Amino acid sequence: MMVQWEYRTVKYQTGGFLGGKVNEEELDELLNKHGYEGWELVSCFDTSQTQGQSRDVVMVFKRQAYVGG
Structure with missing residues (x-):
């Protein structure tokens, strides 16, 4: 039987409309919750702004899908 995966995309907002700095503790909590x-x-990137700030951090997760059978 072939392994099947399901995916989830999560957007973590760093601040208001103009973005801000990443709160590491908050991000760790979010990552641990999904873990x-x-x-x-499996992938993570930010939508960069200026001077080291980010508007969003986009994370892609996967886990094995269990298909009934």
Whole structure:
């Protein structure tokens, strides 16, 4: 049987409309929450602004899908 995956895309907002700095503690909590649910982070990127600020951090997770049978 072939392994099947399901994916989840999560957008973490760093601040208001103009963006801001990443709150590492908040981001860790979000990553751990998804990890406890069996999701594995496979990709992550930010939507860059100016002077080291980001508007959003976009994360893509995957986990094995269990198909009934």
